[in-house]
Amino acid sequence: MKEVKVGIIGFGTVGAGVAENLLLNKEVIAKRTGVNVTLTRIADLDITTDRGIAVPEGILTTDASVAIKECDIIVELVGGTTIAKKFILDAINAGKCVVTANKALLALHGKEIFDAAEKKGVDVYYEASVAGGIPIIKALREGLVSNRINRICGIMNGTCNYIITRMEREGADFNSVLADAQKLGYAEANPSLDIDGFDTAHKTAILAALAYGEWFGLDPVSIEGIRDLALDDIRYADELGYRIKLLATIKNNDGNVQFSVAPTLVAKNTLLANISEVFNGVLVDGDTVGQTLFYGRGAGRAATASAVVADITDVAINLAGGTVRRIPAFREGKLYDKVLAADEITSRYYLRFEVQDCPGVIASITRLLADRDISISSMIQDEAKGKNGNVPLVILTHEAPAKALKSALAEVATLSINQSPVKVMRIEDL
Amino acid sequence: MKEVKVGIIGFGTVGAGVAENLLLNKEVIAKRTGVNVTLTRIADLDITTDRGIAVPEGILTTDASVAIKECDIIVELVGGTTIAKKFILDAINAGKCVVTANKALLALHGKEIFDAAEKKGVDVYYEASVAGGIPIIKALREGLVSNRINRICGIMNGTCNYIITRMEREGADFNSVLADAQKLGYAEANPSLDIDGFDTAHKTAILAALAYGEWFGLDPVSIEGIRDLALDDIRYADELGYRIKLLATIKNNDGNVQFSVAPTLVAKNTLLANISEVFNGVLVDGDTVGQTLFYGRGAGRAATASAVVADITDVAINLAGGTVRRIPAFREGKLYDKVLAADEITSRYYLRFEVQDCPGVIASITRLLADRDISISSMIQDEAKGKNGNVPLVILTHEAPAKALKSALAEVATLSINQSPVKVMRIEDL
Numbered sequence: 001m002k003e004v005k006v007g008i009i010g011f012g013t014v015g016a017g018v019a020e021n022l023l024l025n026k027e028v029i030a031k032r033t034g035v036n037v038t039l040t041r042i043a044d045l046d047i048t049t050d051r052g053i054a055v056p057e058g059i060l061t062t063d064a065s066v067a068i069k070e071c072d073i074i075v076e077l078v079g080g081t082t083i084a085k086k087f088i089l090d091a092i093n094a095g096k097c098v099v100t101a102n103k104a105l106l107a108l109h110g111k112e113i114f115d116a117a118e119k120k121g122v123d124v125y126y127e128a129s130v131a132g133g134i135p136i137i138k139a140l141r142e143g144l145v146s147n148r149i150n151r152i153c154g155i156m157n158g159t160c161n162y163i164i165t166r167m168e169r170e171g172a173d174f175n176s177v178l179a180d181a182q183k184l185g186y187a188e189a190n191p192s193l194d195i196d197g198f199d200t201a202h203k204t205a206i207l208a209a210l211a212y213g214e215w216f217g218l219d220p221v222s223i224e225g226i227r228d229l230a231l232d233d234i235r236y237a238d239e240l241g242y243r244i245k246l247l248a249t250i251k252n253n254d255g256n257v258q259f260s261v262a263p264t265l266v267a268k269n270t271l272l273a274n275i276s277e278v279f280n281g282v283l284v285d286g287d288t289v290g291q292t293l294f295y296g297r298g299a300g301r302a303a304t305a306s307a308v309v310a311d312i313t314d315v316a317i318n319l320a321g322g323t324v325r326r327i328p329a330f331r332e333g334k335l336y337d338k339v340l341a342a343d344e345i346t347s348r349y350y351l352r353f354e355v356q357d358c359p360g361v362i363a364s365i366t367r368l369l370a371d372r373d374i375s376i377s378s379m380i381q382d383e384a385k386g387k388n389g390n391v392p393l394v395i396l397t398h399e400a401p402a403k404a405l406k407s408a409l410a411e412v413a414t415l416s417i418n419q420s421p422v423k424v425m426r427i428e429d430l
Numbered sequence: 431m432k433e434v435k436v437g438i439i440g441f442g443t444v445g446a447g448v449a450e451n452l453l454l455n456k457e458v459i460a461k462r463t464g465v466n467v468t469l470t471r472i473a474d475l476d477i478t479t480d481r482g483i484a485v486p487e488g489i490l491t492t493d494a495s496v497a498i499k500e501c502d503i504i505v506e507l508v509g510g511t512t513i514a515k516k517f518i519l520d521a522i523n524a525g526k527c528v529v530t531a532n533k534a535l536l537a538l539h540g541k542e543i544f545d546a547a548e549k550k551g552v553d554v555y556y557e558a559s560v561a562g563g564i565p566i567i568k569a570l571r572e573g574l575v576s577n578r579i580n581r582i583c584g585i586m587n588g589t590c591n592y593i594i595t596r597m598e599r600e601g602a603d604f605n606s607v608l609a610d611a612q613k614l615g616y617a618e619a620n621p622s623l624d625i626d627g628f629d630t631a632h633k634t635a636i637l638a639a640l641a642y643g644e645w646f647g648l649d650p651v652s653i654e655g656i657r658d659l660a661l662d663d664i665r666y667a668d669e670l671g672y673r674i675k676l677l678a679t680i681k682n683n684d685g686n687v688q689f690s691v692a693p694t695l696v697a698k699n700t701l702l703a704n705i706s707e708v709f710n711g712v713l714v715d716g717d718t719v720g721q722t723l724f725y726g727r728g729a730g731r732a733a734t735a736s737a738v739v740a741d742i743t744d745v746a747i748n749l750a751g752g753t754v755r756r757i758p759a760f761r762e763g764k765l766y767d768k769v770l771a772a773d774e775i776t777s778r779y780y781l782r783f784e785v786q787d788c789p790g791v792i793a794s795i796t797r798l799l800a801d802r803d804i805s806i807s808s809m810i811q812d813e814a815k816g817k818n819g820n821v822p823l824v825i826l827t828h829e830a831p832a833k834a835l836k837s838a839l840a841e842v843a844t845l846s847i848n849q850s851p852v853k854v855m856r857i858e859d860l
Contacts, residue, residue, distance in 0.1 A: 021718050025576050031643055031763025032575055127573070133719035135573025143557070143565025145462055146455050146739035213461055271701060271725060288451050289563035289726060289736035295701060296722035306719035309576035323753035333461025 003036040004316040007071030009064045009087050010078035011044035014101060014128075016051040017305030018075060022312070023053070029313055035320045037313060041067035068094050073315050075308060076100040081108055092116045092124070097324065099311040101128035101304055107202035111215040114330040123318055124329035125311035130203040131156050131280045133303030134296040135310065140210045140284065141327060147286025148335065149211040152250040153266075153428055156203045158278035158299045159187045159194040160226050160246040164234075165276040168243065173231050186278065196225035197246065197261040204248040207282075208259045211250055213333035216259070222342045224262040233352060233423060236394045237265050240378055242350075242427065243273040249428060255337030258345045265350050265396075265427040271295075272430055283430065291430075346401045348377070348427035353393040353412070354386060354420035361417050362393065368411050369397070372404040390419045396427060433466040434746035437501030439494045439517050440508035441474035444531060444558075446481040447735030448505060452742070453483070459743055465750045467742060471497035498524050503745050505738060506530040511538055522546045522554070527754065529741040531558035531734055537632035541645040544760040553748055554759035555741035560633040561586050561710045563733030564726040565740065570640045570714065571757060577716025578765065579641040582680040583696075583858055586633045588708035588729045589617045589624040590656050590676040594664075595706040598673065603661050616708065626655035627676065627691040634678040637712075638689045641680055643763035646689070652772045654692040663782060663853060666824045667695050670808055672780075672857065673703040679858060685767030688775045695780050695826075695857040701725075702860055713860065721860075776831045778807070778857035783823040783842070784816060784850035791847050792823065798841050799827070802834040820849045826857060 006022060008015050022029075022039040029037050040059060047060040061067060064087050068074055074091035076098060078084040084102050091098050093116070100106070106113070106129055117124045127137045131154065140149075155161050159181065166177045178195065181187035193199050201223045209215045226246050237244050247264035251257065266273045271293050275281035280298025285291050297303035318324045355361045366376060375398040382392050397405075405424070412418050436452065438445050452459075452469045459467050470489060477490040491497060494517050498504055504521035506528060508514040514532050521528050523546070530536070536543070536559055547554045557567045561584065570579075585591050589611065596607045608625065611617035623629050631653045639645045656676050667674050677694035681687065696703045701723050705711035710728030715721050727733035748754045785791045796806060805828040812822045827835075835854070842848050 017718075021576055025578060025718070028578055028765060029576055031765060032571070032761060033757075034761060133716075134722055135569050138568065138573045139565050141462070142744060143568045143740050144736065145743045146451055146459055146736055148455060148458055271704060274701060274704060286563075286736060288447075288455070288732050288739070290733055292564055292724070292726035294722070294724055297720050302718050303720055306574065306576055306716060309718070310573050313575045314572060317756060321753065321756055323751065323756050326747060326751055326753050326756065327463075331462060331464065335458060335461060 001030060001034060001036045002320040003038055004073060004319050005038055005040040005071040006073045006075060006312055007041035007043065007067030008039070008075045008077060009043045009067055010076065011042050011047070011051060012077065013301045014304045014308065015042065015044070015077040016053055017301035018077065018308045019055055020053045021305045021309045023055070033313055033317055035316045037316045040071050043067040065090065068096060071096065072319050073097050073099060073312055075312060076102060081105045085109055088113055089116055092120050092122055095120055095122060097123040097315045097319065099125045099308060099315060101126070101308055103129040103199070103202040103206060107205040107218050110206070110209065110330065114215070117329050121325055123315045123324050125315055127311045128304050128307035130206050131282055131294070132296065132298040132300065133306040134280060134282065134294045134298065135307065136282050136294050137210065139294060140207065144284060144286050144289055144292070147288045149284065149286055150252055151285040152207050152211060152248070152282065153272060153430065154203070154207070154248040154280070154282040155245050155272065155275050156248055156280050156282065156298055157194050157200045157246055158280060158297070159191065160200070161276065162186050162278045163195070164226065164229065164244060164246065167229070167231060168234050171231060174227065174229055195227055197223045200246060200248050200261045204250060204259055204261055208250045209330065212252070212257055212336045213331070215330060216339065220259055220339045222260040222262070226263050229263050230423070232392065233425065236352065236380060237350065239380060240396060241268055242266060243268055244425065245272065247428060252336060256340050257336040258340040263425050265425055266430055270430040343402045343406060346399050348399055348429065349397045349405060350425040350427055351395045351397065352423040353418065354390045355393050356417045356419060357385065357389060357391045358417065364415060364417060365393065365412060368408045372408050374400040374404055374408060388419070431460060431464060431466045432750040433468055434503060434749050435468055435470040435501040436503045436505060436742055437471035437473065437497030438469070438505045438507060439473045439497055440506065441472050441477070441481060442507065443731045444734045444738065445472065445474070445507040446483055447731035448507065448738045449485055450483045451735045451739045453485070463743055463747050465746045467746045470501050473497040495520065498526060501526065502749050503527045503529060503742055505742060506532060511535045515539055518543055519546055522550050522552055525550055525552060527553040527745045527749065529555045529738055529745060531556070531738055533559040533629070533632035533636060537635040537648050540639065540760065544645070547759045551755055553745045553754050555745055557741045558734050558737035560636050561712055561724070562726065562728040562730065563736040564710060564712065564724045564728065565737065566712050566724050567640065569724060570637065574714060574716050574719055574722070577718045579714065579716055580682055581715040582637055582641060582678070582712065583702060583860065584633070584637070584678040584710070584712040585675050585702060585705050586678055586710050586712065586728055587624050587630045587676055588710060589621065590630070591706065591710070592616050592708045593625070594656060594659065594674060594676065597659070597661060598664050601661060604657065604659055625657055627653045630676060630678050630691045634680060634689055634691055638680045639760065642682070642687055642766045645760060646769065650689055650769045652690040652692070656693055659693050660853070662822065663855065666782065666810060667780065669810060670826060671698055672696060673698055674855065675702065677858060682766060686770050687766040688770040693855050695855055696860055700860045773832045773836060776829050778829055778859065779827045779835060780855040780857055781825045781827065782853040783848065784820045785823050786847045786849060787815065787819060787821045788847065794845060794847060795823065795842060798838045802838050804830040804834055804838060818849070
């Protein structure tokens with residue numbers, strides 16, 4: 001049986017999970033693939049802290065270049081966009097294949113890395129960069145290859161989904177749940193990457209590229225996190241038959257594509273709305289297959305390791321059989337006409353106004369919407385008074401142009417009855 | 431760009447869908463893969479009936495051997511286990527790669543076909559044989575390759591799921607929904623293959639083989655369909671927090687594997703319980719990834735075509751790049767100790783008794799269970815009288831050996847208070 005040598009750079013949580021999986025399930029992989037995938041090197045600046053797994057003697061090194069020199073596949077699990085990029089490019093330039101879980105790096109510098117890999121004729125695999133253990137990259141690149149992608153909607157950040165689930169179930173506000181999530185290890189000390197939507201946006205950029213054949217990067221992704229998510233909005237959404245999710249949306253309407261990350265209402269009776277806690281789910285709507293959905297753990301040591309080791313195995317099969325670059329890291333091939341700017345899209349909207357409790361309020365606001373052909377699908381005016389005796393007015397719209405809505409809300413802002421900035425969220429019908 | 435020629439044998443519903451997809455999305459596939467996949471031949475005995483798609487002039491033939499001779503990839507969509515097998519073996523023996531959606535053929539004769547393919551060094555791909563458009567075969571063979579499979583639970587027959595969904599929602603009985611499903615085209619005139627569980631069993635045999643590395647065939651799959659599913663059971667299950675699904679279960683407990691297809695109770699708050707109508711869902715529990723779930727359309731022209739064309743594309747990439755048999759059709763590699771017989775398993779159970787309405791009934795029955803260490807998790811005694819004044823008694827058990835249950839029920843059958851065969855279903859905790 002042919003042997004393929006694997007070197008891991010970065011012995012953190014995921015690195016330890018990958019090492020453990022490679023050691024524990026080596027026989028499984030060999031039986032399924034006929035390749036002997038051998039963990040040969042682990043490089044990290046810290047090689048003394050106990051990671052809770054017994055690695056073979058002598059494989060630890062503080063020198064990443066040793067791993068790159070001695071191994072066939074280099075697994076980059078350092079994270080970040082600086083030294084990780086250097087390690088990957090060093091590996092590629094040394095003619096080694098690369099596996100990475102680094103979504104930020106790929107979202108920002110994917111093209112540079114893939115170009116280098118093409119030049120040197122090596123593989124770069126990145127299944128674990130999106131939705132952890134869920135094989136969604138493989139599904140898009142291979143399993144659904146014959147589909148034009150109409151839409152992808154993904155819950156792809158476990159931290160946010162966990163926070164929203166707890167807000168919903170416990171009626172607790174964002175800050176208290178975040179603090180608790182940090183205590184429990186479900187949120188980082190600096191939670192911005194997750195809760196401000198950037199992590200989801202990195203993943204969105206990767207899926208968008210695979211769907212439409214161009215490495216767009218982060219620029220065209222409109223990003224909004226969950227920091228301002230109010231309990232009131234979760235309650236009104238619930239009353240109207242919806243849940244709020246931090247949703248990545250990748251859409252193609254007649255060739256016009258749009259990419260966004262934002263708290264979004266999805267109907268409670270859909271599968272996506274029922275993906276809770278730290279779990280991830282990605283809905284892919286293809287022109288041939290229709291709606292498919294992929295669900296599982298989007299993060300964590302073991303689940304991420306499952307995806308990393310699947311990539312390692314794919315590359316190991318390639319190396320053993322001489323089929324490297326059978327599927328290139330990324331193949332350009334434009335499958336869209338135009339990327340829409342944020343104010344060019346149309347969507348259904350959730351609008352929460354805070355207004356004075358006086359005659360004519362509903363008439364004034366709905367008139368401003370009607371003047372712009374924005375049609376209302378449902379509405380709640382709550383009897384409960386808010387601060388200063390104001391009342392909330394919640395309106396769900398049918399599909400409307402973002403521009404028309406913006407113009408209506410600008411005029412609402414000038415009305416004396418309007419007491420507070422209008423809360424706007426998108427609704428995604430699934 | 432390299433060209434790969436595709437020949438379809440069988441121009442029925444799925445054949446027409448595959449032809450349509452290949453013609454419509456040829457450019458998409460070329461952009462994503464760099465291979466020119468060309469529909470070159472369609473063979474069918476009937477080449478005159480209009481299938482609603484415009485195929486290139488001159489590609490239709492009534493002679494399958496012409497397709498086999500002229501094409502690089504032969505797509506078998508004839509169905510059945512006789513002539514389809516001949517076509518596939520003819521193609522393999524002519525050195526051609528094969529794509530098939532034929533679950534029955536693979537379940538029964540997979541080993542023979544794969545052995546022939548190995549001998550001739552050609553590919554045989556079969557994504558569409560299980561769960562239609564959902565790329566579950568690829569997920570098991572590649573995306574989750576590093577996982578030992580603890581369990582697979584699948585809703586894999588759209589007809590059954592459609593019937594059960596309607597029974598549940600409309601309170602209609604099995605026969606009336608089946609008749610309506612036949613009228614609407616959701617069930618065949620001879621529905622046995624679907625409703626008696628055989629179709630699901632074929633798929634179960636394929637997934638079991640991929641999970642545990644041996645082509646088991648149908649023999650070890652215990653099979654029960656939905657023909658006897660009573661509305662009462664759906665109602666009691668609902669009252670107790672469950673839905674009934676025709677569930678394929680593939681399980682490994684400490685090396686002992688078991689395979690079954692049967693109406694099974696799953697908790698209402700699980701994703702699997704919420705997969706309704708014609709949709710399929712497959713839950714895969716791996717030792718590393720944890721629970722994942724794959725959802726989509728399990729049948730139908732377009733969804734099945736999506737999977738068939740994904741396979742065609744995979745093989746076309748192999749042919750264009752000289753990487754045929756990169757992943758063999760099936761690789762033996764035993765990953766279990768023993769296949770359990772039906773009476774060796776343990777499970778949770780749903781039991782519905784029909785008993786006389788008299789003192790001591792519950793005491794007698796629960797005593798017989800307790801004597802065999804079968805523990806009760808919940809119970810309903812319904813006040814409503816059934817026929818002859820008998821009353822239903824519904825009991826859910828904790829995990830219990832099938833043998834102990836069988837013995838208890840044999841003794842229940844001898845009790846004068848027992849008025850009818852006990853209805854037994856498994857409960858699967860997800």
